[in-house]
Amino acid sequence: MPAPRSLSSAVAIAIVRLAAPWIALAAVFLILPTIFHSGSALTMLSLIGIMIVFTLSYNMLLGETGLLSFGHAVYYGLGGFLAVHAMNTVIRNALPVPLLVVPLVGGFSGLLFGIIFGSVSTRRAGTVFAMISLGLGELVASSSLILRGFFGGEEGVSTNRTKLLHVFGLNFGPQIQVYYLIAGWCLLCMATMYALTRTPFGRMCNAVRENPERVQFVGYNPRMLRFIAFSLAGLFAGIAGALAAINFELVNSAEVGAGQSGLVLLAAYIGGIGSFIGPVIGAILVTWLEVMLSDVTDVWQLYFGLLFIGMVMFAPNGIAGLLTMHAPLWQARAYGSMLRLALAYLVALVPALVLLAGLILVIEMTYHLSVKMSEGRTISVFHVALDSGSAMPWVVAAVLTCGGFWLFRLTWPVVGAAWHVALVRAQAERRTK
Amino acid sequence: MLELVTISTLNGVLYGMLLFLMASGLTLIFSMMGVLNFAHASFYMLGAFFGFQISQILGFWPALVAAPVLVGGIGALVERYGLRHVHRHGPVAELLFTFGLAFVIQEIVQMIWGKGPADYRVPAALDFSAFTVFSTNYPAYKMFELLTAVAIFAVLFTVLTRTRVGLIIQASLTHSHMVAMLGHNVPRVFMLVFGVGTGLAAVAGVIAGPALVTQSNMAGALGPILFVVVVVGGLGSLAGAFLASLLIGLVQTFAVSVNVSVADVLGSIGVAAPAGGVLFDVWDVTVAQIAPIIPYLLLVLILIFRPTGLMGTREH
Numbered sequence: 001m002p003a004p005r006s007l008s009s010a011v012a013i014a015i016v017r018l019a020a021p022w023i024a025l026a027a028v029f030l031i032l033p034t035i036f037h038s039g040s041a042l043t044m045l046s047l048i049g050i051m052i053v054f055t056l057s058y059n060m061l062l063g064e065t066g067l068l069s070f071g072h073a074v075y076y077g078l079g080g081f082l083a084v085h086a087m088n089t090v091i092r093n094a095l096p097v098p099l100l101v102v103p104l105v106g107g108f109s110g111l112l113f114g115i116i117f118g119s120v121s122t123r124r125a126g127t128v129f130a131m132i133s134l135g136l137g138e139l140v141a142s143s144s145l146i147l148r149g150f151f152g153g154e155e156g157v158s159t160n161r162t163k164l165l166h167v168f169g170l171n172f173g174p175q176i177q178v179y180y181l182i183a184g185w186c187l188l189c190m191a192t193m194y195a196l197t198r199t200p201f202g203r204m205c206n207a208v209r210e211n212p213e214r215v216q217f218v219g220y221n222p223r224m225l226r227f228i229a230f231s232l233a234g235l236f237a238g239i240a241g242a243l244a245a246i247n248f249e250l251v252n253s254a255e256v257g258a259g260q261s262g263l264v265l266l267a268a269y270i271g272g273i274g275s276f277i278g279p280v281i282g283a284i285l286v287t288w289l290e291v292m293l294s295d296v297t298d299v300w301q302l303y304f305g306l307l308f309i310g311m312v313m314f315a316p317n318g319i320a321g322l323l324t325m326h327a328p329l330w331q332a333r334a335y336g337s338m339l340r341l342a343l344a345y346l347v348a349l350v351p352a353l354v355l356l357a358g359l360i361l362v363i364e365m366t367y368h369l370s371v372k373m374s375e376g377r378t379i380s381v382f383h384v385a386l387d388s389g390s391a392m393p394w395v396v397a398a399v400l401t402c403g404g405f406w407l408f409r410l411t412w413p414v415v416g417a418a419w420h421v422a423l424v425r426a427q428a429e430r431r432t433k
Numbered sequence: 434m435l436e437l438v439t440i441s442t443l444n445g446v447l448y449g450m451l452l453f454l455m456a457s458g459l460t461l462i463f464s465m466m467g468v469l470n471f472a473h474a475s476f477y478m479l480g481a482f483f484g485f486q487i488s489q490i491l492g493f494w495p496a497l498v499a500a501p502v503l504v505g506g507i508g509a510l511v512e513r514y515g516l517r518h519v520h521r522h523g524p525v526a527e528l529l530f531t532f533g534l535a536f537v538i539q540e541i542v543q544m545i546w547g548k549g550p551a552d553y554r555v556p557a558a559l560d561f562s563a564f565t566v567f568s569t570n571y572p573a574y575k576m577f578e579l580l581t582a583v584a585i586f587a588v589l590f591t592v593l594t595r596t597r598v599g600l601i602i603q604a605s606l607t608h609s610h611m612v613a614m615l616g617h618n619v620p621r622v623f624m625l626v627f628g629v630g631t632g633l634a635a636v637a638g639v640i641a642g643p644a645l646v647t648q649s650n651m652a653g654a655l656g657p658i659l660f661v662v663v664v665v666g667g668l669g670s671l672a673g674a675f676l677a678s679l680l681i682g683l684v685q686t687f688a689v690s691v692n693v694s695v696a697d698v699l700g701s702i703g704v705a706a707p708a709g710g711v712l713f714d715v716w717d718v719t720v721a722q723i724a725p726i727i728p729y730l731l732l733v734l735i736l737i738f739r740p741t742g743l744m745g746t747r748e749h
Binding site: 066068070120121123124126127128130131132134135136138139142143146147258262265266269299301302304305306308309312313316363366367370 | 469528540657726
């Protein structure tokens, strides 16, 4: 029998273990702006924080409960709109409400609309749910262009975040203050959503995803579980929307539209819907790509779509899935075979990069030749000036693409073999231990 | 009033038949592979742009044949080298694959033809008025669209229900293992259906392109309506898709021509509109304005009260 003292110390250790990752994350959030302190970096960090909340809320549906939604931006956008209207009301009547609690308004509106729309759409899962979510999304998006008073028409509704009640001497004018506001809410939402996945409710959501019939056999109502998960996802999406509204001081009807719904789906899936960390990776990557790629090329969304299709075809568990695939090797400490695997990856990487370069060349030259003809035929790809009107660059692009593809097909079996060997060795070593 | 009804009916039936041209392919693909092809409207858009490009060089009539063949070929390739591999990851992955495909096609079209509308015009041979109803000239091109759509519907229905090929396709839907045992190549049947389905969407694109606007957002505008059609009609039911296409075509066309607002209705029963507030717009909204919303309202209502759709037999 353990003594009471050791029991309490065991509890303390458990609490520390539980809290440690979150404390570490909080520290990272605190330190990040001191490393990336330029204006554009701060903006990007804020956007990433918003996107993490939004993507994780989406994954409560797709990853945890198995509900594929094509209209999640409805709750994000409506949360944003109601937050902006609330802020404007507060400003107009000089109410004693600080900016810190405005995301709650977004959260509650997201929850409210989640409850309303969830009650009609969560009766069924699968394709029917996906279609209803699409229909509801289009319904709200079309309404946003009609109800101009509420949605502000084309230009949207703007606000001023500095005019609210100032507490602790914060006026939220500088971006750094807004970053810390977003980071704080992001941390809170992440911890809450993670905790939710660990509750019996979260586990039953996974069960509903896997086998709703068996869930009924053990006495739960799958529809009710889907409904609760849907409403909660609406809540967190609403918080994300309110954070975005605070960040931009503007919300327009594009925020409730199909584009935003598609973006969050892309982010969650590319990151990996099978784990909690996946959507976070996806949100970071997608936001970063959105900002970086749109600076470099006008057709960045095409690369984005191609990346998504590639993930769906070859890595359905996303980036997080690719990483966790290697966990058994790491755990078995099979460093020798891991090194060989890394070499095989390097061998396949070269033709893959060649193929990629060829594809980029084709895409950029096509784009230039067809749309931006007026700016002359010369373009610069990878800082190399090319004449997209002459035959030579096209031949080079074709050779790179086809040659890269051919070589990749040749080298890929090497990777497959190395992977197989590494996995078998790792399993064998595990067994001997 | 009679004039309005006649013209609206004609236009509604025409729009409905165009919807059906696409919905037929979509619903066939769905019943075969259990995949709702998110990119179906994108193939329609490809058809319109291919038709535009080919008609610039060869004229309209060769384009009417060549564009659907090309798009159908692309569709078959997508099935063979894309969708077939995704199939093992389950239906969600398939839906996501077609979602990504729609995204990519949209971007490619924007990349090649730009964001503005293409100058795709009605061919000169059909650029006259067919007849005059109540002082309104009805363009011959619209009659041509209508006749083409009806002809394709007739051919499709005959092939599916009266021929050996149709028999194999229908059997592949329900008893794919048995069909394979009998020596038919079921994956190739799937590929052909996907190719023909996307080709049909392209036909719709070629003939609708000049009448509507050929622009890179045409897929995004039509895609969701197409889903409404197949879901309202009942997933996998060709007759249901036909009925729903006509229904939505007529409802939308009639709604556009009705100019009654909420304020008018409430005013007639003695309720005054509020003076201000963020929701004052609700009172000014006319039926014509909410015409784009009606299909989605219909979709949501149907899915709540009759999830199998009008003619569907299966619940998914």
